[in-house]
Amino acid sequence: MTDAPPRQPKLVVDGLAKSYGPVVALEPTRLDVQPGEFLTLLGPSGSGKTTLLQLIAGLVEPDAGRILIDGRDETRTPVHRRDIGLVFQHYALFPHLTVSENVGFPLRMRGCRARALAERVEAALAMVRLDHLKERFPRELSGGQQQRVALARCFVYQPSVILMDEPLGALDKKLREHMQIEIKRLHRESAATIVYVTHDQEEALALSDRICLMNHARVEQTGVPQEIYAHPRSAFAADFIGLSNIFRGRVERSAEGRPLLATPAGRFLFDGAAPGAEASLVVRPEHLTLEAEPKNGVAAPALNRVAGEVAELVYAGSETRVLIALPDGAVVTVRLAPDAALPRLGQPVTACWRPEAAVLVP
Amino acid sequence: MSLAATVPAVPARRWRPRFGPLWLAAPGFAFLAVFFLLPVAQLLGLSLEDPQTGALSATAYLRLLHVDVYLRVLGITFRIATLTALASLLLGYPLAYWLAQLPDRRRGRMILLVVVPFWTSYLVKTFAWMIVLGRTGLLNRVSAALGGPELDLLHNEAGVLIGMVHAMLPLAVLTMLPVMTGIDRRLGQAAGTLGAAPARSFWLVWFPLSMPGVAAAGLLTFISSLGFFIVPALLGGRHQTMLAQLVIVQIQEMLNWGFAGALAALLLVTALATCWLYDRVFGLSSLSGEPPRRRGGGRGLLRRLGLGLLGLAATASAALAEAVARIAGPGLRRRLLPGYVVLLLVFLVAPTLVVLPIAFTSSHFLEFPPPGYGTHWFEVYLSSPVWISATLRSFGVAFATALIATVIGGLGALALARARARWRGAVFAFFLAPMIVPRIVIAVGLFYLFAKLGLVATNLGLTIGHTVLALPFAFIAVAAVLKSYDWRLNQAAATLGANGLQALRLVTVPLIKGGVVAAFLFAFITSFDELTVAIFVSGGVTTTLPKQMWDDMILQLNPTLAAVSVVVFVVITAVLLGAERLRRSG
Ligand SMILES: Nc1ncnc2c1ncn2[C@@H]1O[C@H](COP(=O)(O)OP(=O)(O)OP(=O)(O)O)[C@@H](O)[C@H]1O
Ligand SMILES: [Mg+2]
Numbered sequence: 001m002t003d004a005p006p007r008q009p010k011l012v013v014d015g016l017a018k019s020y021g022p023v024v025a026l027e028p029t030r031l032d033v034q035p036g037e038f039l040t041l042l043g044p045s046g047s048g049k050t051t052l053l054q055l056i057a058g059l060v061e062p063d064a065g066r067i068l069i070d071g072r073d074e075t076r077t078p079v080h081r082r083d084i085g086l087v088f089q090h091y092a093l094f095p096h097l098t099v100s101e102n103v104g105f106p107l108r109m110r111g112c113r114a115r116a117l118a119e120r121v122e123a124a125l126a127m128v129r130l131d132h133l134k135e136r137f138p139r140e141l142s143g144g145q146q147q148r149v150a151l152a153r154c155f156v157y158q159p160s161v162i163l164m165d166e167p168l169g170a171l172d173k174k175l176r177e178h179m180q181i182e183i184k185r186l187h188r189e190s191a192a193t194i195v196y197v198t199h200d201q202e203e204a205l206a207l208s209d210r211i212c213l214m215n216h217a218r219v220e221q222t223g224v225p226q227e228i229y230a231h232p233r234s235a236f237a238a239d240f241i242g243l244s245n246i247f248r249g250r251v252e253r254s255a256e257g258r259p260l261l262a263t264p265a266g267r268f269l270f271d272g273a274a275p276g277a278e279a280s281l282v283v284r285p286e287h288l289t290l291e292a293e294p295k296n297g298v299a300a301p302a303l304n305r306v307a308g309e310v311a312e313l314v315y316a317g318s319e320t321r322v323l324i325a326l327p328d329g330a331v332v333t334v335r336l337a338p339d340a341a342l343p344r345l346g347q348p349v350t351a352c353w354r355p356e357a358a359v360l361v362p
Numbered sequence: 363m364s365l366a367a368t369v370p371a372v373p374a375r376r377w378r379p380r381f382g383p384l385w386l387a388a389p390g391f392a393f394l395a396v397f398f399l400l401p402v403a404q405l406l407g408l409s410l411e412d413p414q415t416g417a418l419s420a421t422a423y424l425r426l427l428h429v430d431v432y433l434r435v436l437g438i439t440f441r442i443a444t445l446t447a448l449a450s451l452l453l454g455y456p457l458a459y460w461l462a463q464l465p466d467r468r469r470g471r472m473i474l475l476v477v478v479p480f481w482t483s484y485l486v487k488t489f490a491w492m493i494v495l496g497r498t499g500l501l502n503r504v505s506a507a508l509g510g511p512e513l514d515l516l517h518n519e520a521g522v523l524i525g526m527v528h529a530m531l532p533l534a535v536l537t538m539l540p541v542m543t544g545i546d547r548r549l550g551q552a553a554g555t556l557g558a559a560p561a562r563s564f565w566l567v568w569f570p571l572s573m574p575g576v577a578a579a580g581l582l583t584f585i586s587s588l589g590f591f592i593v594p595a596l597l598g599g600r601h602q603t604m605l606a607q608l609v610i611v612q613i614q615e616m617l618n619w620g621f622a623g624a625l626a627a628l629l630l631v632t633a634l635a636t637c638w639l640y641d642r643v644f645g646l647s648s649l650s651g652e653p654p655r656r657r658g659g660g661r662g663l664l665r666r667l668g669l670g671l672l673g674l675a676a677t678a679s680a681a682l683a684e685a686v687a688r689i690a691g692p693g694l695r696r697r698l699l700p701g702y703v704v705l706l707l708v709f710l711v712a713p714t715l716v717v718l719p720i721a722f723t724s725s726h727f728l729e730f731p732p733p734g735y736g737t738h739w740f741e742v743y744l745s746s747p748v749w750i751s752a753t754l755r756s757f758g759v760a761f762a763t764a765l766i767a768t769v770i771g772g773l774g775a776l777a778l779a780r781a782r783a784r785w786r787g788a789v790f791a792f793f794l795a796p797m798i799v800p801r802i803v804i805a806v807g808l809f810y811l812f813a814k815l816g817l818v819a820t821n822l823g824l825t826i827g828h829t830v831l832a833l834p835f836a837f838i839a840v841a842a843v844l845k846s847y848d849w850r851l852n853q854a855a856a857t858l859g860a861n862g863l864q865a866l867r868l869v870t871v872p873l874i875k876g877g878v879v880a881a882f883l884f885a886f887i888t889s890f891d892e893l894t895v896a897i898f899v900s901g902g903v904t905t906t907l908p909k910q911m912w913d914d915m916i917l918q919l920n921p922t923l924a925a926v927s928v929v930v931f932v933v934i935t936a937v938l939l940g941a942e943r944l945r946r947s948g
């Protein structure tokens with residue numbers, strides 16, 4: 001390369017695509033991952049996350065596109081020669097080998113000498129705090145322990161790129177949260193570049209430097225978690241990450257010439273440019289406030305409001321969600337602080353928000 | 363609540379029998395105790411009795427040791443059984459491997475090419491080999507046409523081995539396959555991402571995980587070969603006489619029960635010793651496809667040695683694969699296995715098909731190719747009262763056998779699925795025992811018992827004997843579907859108000875129907891094709907189809923046999939394809 005950028009991406013997915021017969025598993029996709037970055041692929045079931053990971057690992061051949069690692073084209077490199085680590089959802093530990101033999105396997109494949117091998121296995125097992133179980137067979141371990149062996153087996157040979165496919169999917173919530181911290185620590189200590197797959201948005205928000213949101217075999221949006229949350233670029237993104245109220249309608253102009261969105265729930269002002277003739281307005285529940293007294297007709301001009309009846313109160317510990325049924329059948333969620341005064345069920349209420357708090361998406 | 367008022371409460375009963383699940387195995391236990399354990403024990407007892415005085419005596423065993431002919435037969439039997447088992451494993455492993463790699467649907471179809479030969483009558487297969495291997499047979503015709511030498515393949519060890527391996531290969535493949543398909547594909551992928559080239563990944567991960575299947579296949583082929591007599595009798599010469607043939611001679615010609623008993627004991631002890639060895643190393647439960655439990659020795663020296671050897675194999679074959687790929691291109695390696703598979707499938711399927719043209723020959727001899735075609739031999743078959751009554755009897759006995767074996771074996775499988783873990787081993791071993799004990803031992807034992815009960819040459823006797831042999835197959839077929847059955851459905855049914863029997867009838871049976879039908883059909887085929895028991899228990903006018911074929915084959919080969927073979931082959935294949943259809947639609 002003549003003029004290499006100052007920071008070359010560790011991994012570049014360039015136009016990678018894959019179909020299984022008529023099923024498109026992955027549309028042509030572009031993705032850059034920086035060295036040491038923790039990138040999460042987040043998306044609903046069947047959105048192509050595993051496919052993308054398998055393509056990067058070389059387990060599946062792409063129909064089109066390239067994979068660059070450190071600028072080298074690795075698209076045609078066989079699996080076993082790519083310097084990539086893969087942690088499977090169900091661990092894929094070798095049942096006939098002990099814990100230390102499992103962890104030593106990749107070193108053995110790399111012709112590591114016996115003494116060095118034993119030391120590195122020891123160190124890797126210490127890192128996941130399993131050094132006392134190294135003579136056990138996988139089936140003699142709990143789910144969490146097996147997962148830690150899988151992690152050790154991956155980190156032990158220090159691959160420059162580590163792929164993880166829902167590694168915590170089979171664990172219960174408590175253990176999952178514990179393992180998330182563990183993975184974060186491993187990431188920090190190893191400085192590895194990690195591409196992580198999950199369909200749990202909380203996990204994605206907790207772990208990632210950046211999130212790559214996938215839907216229908218396409219990348220929907222890529223960005224740091226706060227950015228996706230604050231500025232979703234589609235109704236899907238808004239809906240998938242965090243709770244949202246979404247109103248769909250036509251873009252019109254008010255009497256004063258201000259742009260507004262005409263929806264079945266009402267006409268709402270918005271800030272910024274409209275993405276088209278039709279659009280969706282996204283309002284996060286924490287941006288809504290309740291007005292206990294509906295002030296019919298005398299709306300303060302700066303506010304958007306919807307009126308309805310309280311349909312449900314959902315207590316969630318750190319907050320309470322109020323579900324308001326609108327006359328057109330839509331339901332709007334409002335988030336209240338735990339100490340706020342709660343409305344009664346069935347009480348008519350009005351929820352309002354400032355136009356600049358909402359985001360308009362195509 | 364209004365809903366509760368409209369639904370009648372489940373009537374409370376004062377007395378409800380509490381049958382534990384183990385009771386379900388009771389009919390099977392009783393049946394096998396009387397018609398399997400007892401006769402085998404009696405036969406062993408006879409071998410220790412002085413025929414004149416009835417006193418305890420080891421004469422029979424001493425004779426066995428002192429006459430060289432018998433020792434030689436013993437040696438031949440071991441030699442042929444060992445070679446057969448080894449060849450079946452070696453030849454069958456790549457085929458099983460290939461099948462295991464196929465996508466499920468495709469495998470379902472390709473496996474029929476192994477299943478049909480598996481269930482094809484040994485008599486038909488052997489008859490076909492006589493046509494193929496004979497001095498004027500198909501192979502020699504081809505050789506002569508190509509200007510090759512005359513091949514001497516019949517009535518010698520080569521003939522016996524060809525026939526035996528052909529007979530045992532399907533069993534070996536079908537035993538290895540479930541273990542192989544049970545290997546998680548992701549393990550191979552994992553090995554790949556961890557840096558193992560395909561050849562190494564095979565030797566270090568796939569091969570050791572397939573070992574339980576290989577061992578089970580070795581066990582079953584070895585034991586079945588030990589007691590075989592059809593192939594050596596028809597394809598072998600005097601120097602290939604095997605133990606089972608001696609037993610038949612001792613009973614049929616000499617009526618020497620004591621000596622036959624001693625020979626049977628020898629067979630039995632060998633079979634059991636092999637099983638014991640297998641159980642020590644792998645655990646019998648791995649026969650049912652359950653994960654092998656490792657004994658304390660799992661971490662020992664033997665394991666280390668095994669892993670070391672595999673490591674060497676891995677390194678060597680990875681280097682070889684690399685070299686081959688460099689010289690011949692990657693294409694060769696990809697074509698090697700499919701090429702081999704095609705050849706092996708031809709070996710499995712083609713010989714049997716040879717009987718087709720012969721059945722329609724216009725000649726009076728088994729010439730190949732036939733000089734002309736006609737349906738003369740089918741007319742002979744259809745107009746022969748002996749053949750027709752044998753056919754009808756075979757159908758009737760097979761039907762009765764299938765019914766009884768399915769009920770008893772199905773209940774036994776239920777017991778296996780529901781009983782406490784510590785009883786499971788016993789249930790499993792007991793129901794499978796008739797498969798482990800050489801058939802000839804069971805047959806001779808039953809002959810002795812039936813002679814006393816007046817059941818020789820009766821349909822009832824035949825049915826009982828066939829049920830003993832068919833039970834393991836019915837048991838396995840039902841046990842296989844029950845293994846994947848979700849018993850929480852019965853709990854769900856119970857919470858909805860069904861009692862145990864209702865839950866069984868309305869929930870369990872409909873869901874495992876496929877397995878039950880398979881059990882019925884497998885038991886049917888087992889009986890329809892059964893010769894060993896029939897040789898002793900059917901006689902005179904109550905002959906069965908296989909027995910009649912056997913008599914004709916010993917006496918004089920003729921094209922009627924080919925016509926009958928076609929009938930048998932068509933019946934069995936039709937039943938199998940029917941079972942396959944049912945399995946798919948279910
Ligand atoms: N081997 C295959 N053969 C046929 N179709 C496949 C295959 N693998 C994946 N697909 C299809 O490709 C699409 C994407 O699958 P993929 O496994 O990548 O989804 P995913 O995002 O990982 O979903 P999940 O969260 O459920 O794991 C799906 O529609 C799936 O049915
Ligand atoms: Mg997936």
